[in-house]
Amino acid sequence: MTVKELVGKYAVSSYSAYLLLILIGLVLPLMITDDFFNRIIVLTFFYIMFSTSWNLLAYSGQASLGHAAFLGIGAFASTILIINGASPAVGVLMGALAASLVGLFLGLICVRLKEWFLGLVTFGFAIIMAAVVNESSVFIEALNSLFGAAGLSGNMDPHMFGGSLGIYSPNIVSRDQYYYLFFFAMVGTILASHLVIRSKIGFAFAAIRENQAEASMMGVDITRYKLIAFMISTFMAGFAGALFAPYNYFINPEIFSIHNSFMPIIMTISGGIGTIGGPIIGALVINLVWEQMGLMGMSIDRLLILGLILVLEILFLPKGLMPLMKKLLNKASGITSRDTPL
Amino acid sequence: MAEITTLIQIFIWGLTAGCIYVLMAVGLNMIFGVMKVVNFAHGEIMMLGAFTSFWVYYYTGLNPYFILFISMILVGVFGVIIERYGFRKVLGTGKLNEIFLSLGLIYILQNAAVKLWTDDIRKINSPFSSATLDIGILNITYDRLIAIAFTALILICLYLFLTRTDVGRALRATSQNHEAAMLMGVNVNHMYMLSFGIGAALAAAAGTVAGILSPFNPYMGTLPGIMAFVVIIIGGLGSIPGAIIAGLMLGLVQNFTIFYFGGAWKEAVAFALLIIVLIIRPTGLFGEEH
Numbered sequence: 001m002t003v004k005e006l007v008g009k010y011a012v013s014s015y016s017a018y019l020l021l022i023l024i025g026l027v028l029p030l031m032i033t034d035d036f037f038n039r040i041i042v043l044t045f046f047y048i049m050f051s052t053s054w055n056l057l058a059y060s061g062q063a064s065l066g067h068a069a070f071l072g073i074g075a076f077a078s079t080i081l082i083i084n085g086a087s088p089a090v091g092v093l094m095g096a097l098a099a100s101l102v103g104l105f106l107g108l109i110c111v112r113l114k115e116w117f118l119g120l121v122t123f124g125f126a127i128i129m130a131a132v133v134n135e136s137s138v139f140i141e142a143l144n145s146l147f148g149a150a151g152l153s154g155n156m157d158p159h160m161f162g163g164s165l166g167i168y169s170p171n172i173v174s175r176d177q178y179y180y181l182f183f184f185a186m187v188g189t190i191l192a193s194h195l196v197i198r199s200k201i202g203f204a205f206a207a208i209r210e211n212q213a214e215a216s217m218m219g220v221d222i223t224r225y226k227l228i229a230f231m232i233s234t235f236m237a238g239f240a241g242a243l244f245a246p247y248n249y250f251i252n253p254e255i256f257s258i259h260n261s262f263m264p265i266i267m268t269i270s271g272g273i274g275t276i277g278g279p280i281i282g283a284l285v286i287n288l289v290w291e292q293m294g295l296m297g298m299s300i301d302r303l304l305i306l307g308l309i310l311v312l313e314i315l316f317l318p319k320g321l322m323p324l325m326k327k328l329l330n331k332a333s334g335i336t337s338r339d340t341p342l
Numbered sequence: 343m344a345e346i347t348t349l350i351q352i353f354i355w356g357l358t359a360g361c362i363y364v365l366m367a368v369g370l371n372m373i374f375g376v377m378k379v380v381n382f383a384h385g386e387i388m389m390l391g392a393f394t395s396f397w398v399y400y401y402t403g404l405n406p407y408f409i410l411f412i413s414m415i416l417v418g419v420f421g422v423i424i425e426r427y428g429f430r431k432v433l434g435t436g437k438l439n440e441i442f443l444s445l446g447l448i449y450i451l452q453n454a455a456v457k458l459w460t461d462d463i464r465k466i467n468s469p470f471s472s473a474t475l476d477i478g479i480l481n482i483t484y485d486r487l488i489a490i491a492f493t494a495l496i497l498i499c500l501y502l503f504l505t506r507t508d509v510g511r512a513l514r515a516t517s518q519n520h521e522a523a524m525l526m527g528v529n530v531n532h533m534y535m536l537s538f539g540i541g542a543a544l545a546a547a548a549g550t551v552a553g554i555l556s557p558f559n560p561y562m563g564t565l566p567g568i569m570a571f572v573v574i575i576i577g578g579l580g581s582i583p584g585a586i587i588a589g590l591m592l593g594l595v596q597n598f599t600i601f602y603f604g605g606a607w608k609e610a611v612a613f614a615l616l617i618i619v620l621i622i623r624p625t626g627l628f629g630e631e632h
Contacts, residue, residue, distance in 0.1 A: 063438050065382075065445065109617055112624050115437035116380045116579070120571040121620070123382065124613060127568050131609040258564070262445055269442060300456045307449025314443045315431050 025183050029176045038175050044287045045182040046244055047267060049189045051279030053236035054264035056193050059202070059274055060229035061209030062110065065119045066126030067237055068260035069106075074099040074238025075245040075255055076133070082246075092242040099238020100231050107230030111223050123261070130256035178247055185243055189236050194276050196232060205229055209274075259303070266310050272322030281321050347480040352597050358486045358555060360593020361493035362548045366570035367577065367585035368497065369544035375517035375580045376537035379429055379440050383447035384545055385567020389560055390451060391417045391546025392553035393459060396466050406466050407488060410550040414543040421542025422535045430534065455560035465557040466550065489551045496547055497586065500540070513537060517580070565609070572612050576619045578629025588627060 032038055054067050078095025082088055106125055110118045196202050204225040207215035216222050245251045263286075264279070271282025286309075293302035313320065370384050381387070395413040399406055428447065432439040470484040504510040515523040516533040524530050552558065552566065573592055577584025592612060599611045619626060 058438070063441060065441070109620055113620070115441065116374075117575065119382070119441050120380065120575060121616070124568050124572060124616065127565070128609045128613045131565075258448070262449070265442060265445065273438075300453050303449055304453035304457060307446045307453065310446035311428070311443060311450065314439050314446065315428075318432075318435065318439055 022187060025187075029179050035175060038179060040287070040291045042179055042182045042247065043291075044284055045186040046240055046247075047263060047283040047287050048280050049182075049186050049240040049243075050237060051264040051267040051271075051283045052189050052193045052276075053233050053240065055268045055273065055275075055279045056196060056205075056236065057229055057233035058268065059197060059209065060205035060226060061212070062118055062226065062229060063115065063265075064233075064261075065123035065265070066129075066261050067122070067233075067264055068256050068258070069122075069126040069129045070099040070103055070234040070237035071241035071244070071260060072126075072129060072133070072251075072253070072255040073102050074241030075251045077238070078242035079245045079251060088246075092239065095242035096235050096239035099241065100235035103230045103234025103238075104227060106234075107227045110230070111226050126256055126261050127258070130253050133253040133256065182243060182247070185239065189239070190276065190280065192232075192236070197276065201225065201228060262306075262310075266306060268320075269310065269313055269318075270320055272320030275320075275322050277325070278320055278322050281325065285321065347478065348601075350480055351482070352601050353594065354482050354486055354490075356594035356597035357590065358489045358551075358593070359597055360590035361489055362552050362566060363569050363573050363593055364586050364589035365493055365496065365544045365548035365551070366566055367573040367589050368500070368582055369541035369548075370570055370574050371577075371580055371582055371585050372537050372544070373541040374574070375582075376513060377425075377429065377433070377534050379433070380444070380571070380574075380579075381429075381447075381538075381541065382441065382444035382567070382571075383451060384541070384570060385563030385565070386448050386451035386455075387417060387421060387542050387563070388545040388549035388552070388566060389455060389558070389563035390420065391542075391549030392466070392558050392562060393455060393549075393560075394546065395550040395553060396464055399466055406468050406550065406554055407492065409466075410492065410547055413546045413550050417546035417549075418539040418543035421545075422539040424542070425535050425538035429538070430531070433534075452560055452563075459560065461559045461561065463557045463559050464553075466553040468554045485554055489555060492547070492551065496544065500544075509536070568609075569612060572616045575616055575626055578626030581626065581628035584626060584628030 028041065029038070032041070050067070050071060053070075054064060057064050057067075074095040076095075077098035078091040081094050082091035086094065106122065110121055113121060197205070204215070204220045207218065207220050208222055208225060212222060241255065244255075264283075267282035267286045268279045269282065270286050271280065272278030286306075289309075290302060290306070293305065298305075366384060366388060370381060374380055391413050394416050395406060395409045398404070398409045398412055402409075424447065428443055429440060432443055468485050470488070473484045474481040475484060475487065502510075504514055512523065512528045513533055513536060515526065516528055516530055516537075520530060523533070548566070549558075549563070552562065569592060570589075573589045574585055576592065577586075577588030592615065595611060595615065596608045599607050603611075
């Protein structure tokens, strides 16, 4: 069997491609013993979750420009709960739920708004969340009385996931356990996004995105599905944030930064907006490029380059890397025009 | 109850803050009216305006209020370039692409400015920086009064340009109806460039005024940029009178909020106003359906 036949037989099917990726993900920690590289991969998983969450909202035609708000709400809410004695699993879940509730609230404001208005409101919301958390003396005082210092470093328990999620040995949270935690969380998020997009809800999202008036005429309840999109997407973002907080061992209002709102956008666009695989490929590529630039000692330059990448992509590659990947895959497997649902 | 002089003082501060929002929001509305594009990088163009003024001042030592006009012209030309080689390319390919392009511009402009000029705090020194108008125990710096006067002057010039000249009428015609304007022989592409140029020039004026009134660094534009968006939503997208009224209102509300509740609530109150307006009147105070 030649390579071409092999690829043709197995790799074209998106399911076997995903299965292969999952297998690689499962055995990767056995090969990687370097802490730094492990961290980059865990961060990639985190960004894949975050981008997938953003992509799902964009799939319903609502492009949030302030998704960091939900990331931050998830992180802060879960951390505050866990530090106050909630079990990690409950804390993470509640953090994600808190993000989802705020998402519902913002969705209610945004439901009548289209592209620009929606962008303005979400963008502003994240900035204002950051400003409120950052500057509000009331909030900081509450934090200080709870944790003894600005930010949340002091009392963060590195073992907060010890055993409590049921997949780890008690009280030991090693590098690999965090790896698997993020890995399964990521697989779950992607699977959820896949199921939503392929379900009736997903069809409603696509219909609303393509033409709201027509979708409404066909009997799609616009308000309901827009809110559903907001709630699912913000739940995912809050979940990612809730997991990120203990892994990072530290959270502060920086998590609401514009940069965190833009990362999922740049990643999803790089991969391919509106596809399941887009956020995965995009997050992988952009995060590796980003970390590589960090290793090369760039700080301001890499932000500049990120902006250039986004502008050049919008101008010359608006569909992202996915169509190119498909073309390569089809070429390798000898299929000329098959729409692989990767 | 606060002293009446304190209240007047806060009123003047609110008015000057409002003037900066008005200049930004009117520019954003000009661009939106003609091109149906909201430039998210408007705050960064404002920052470029401040830096242009700073460097012209640094090398020539001219009066900053004269430099303001030089800065408007230079940054206006820069705005035309952004329109021609950026937004023009993605017009009509979907609203999201236009949004993402302006996000990319934020990254590029902000970080290029940090790279070129570092993030040190700078200030444009006005010759009137220590001069105050004293009425009783009330004292107001001349710079704030000049800022208000200049904003009024610029808005009057813009009004005259839009209503009394052929180009201005063509611009308004394009804003009302692209196709009809095109049929009447208006070069719509030129109108796009012009509107973006005017918008950028107004942002440069806002940046210069802000740079004279308070110190700045390359991150100065982010919050005024957001507030300008809030202003155009409250005032109504595309409505210039709406932008003026909402801009002054937001400046006043924010400054009184700072006085009564503290600086932390400045942004929160703006967002609260925005939400209330969106719930009660989603098209804004003076907006039409889009």
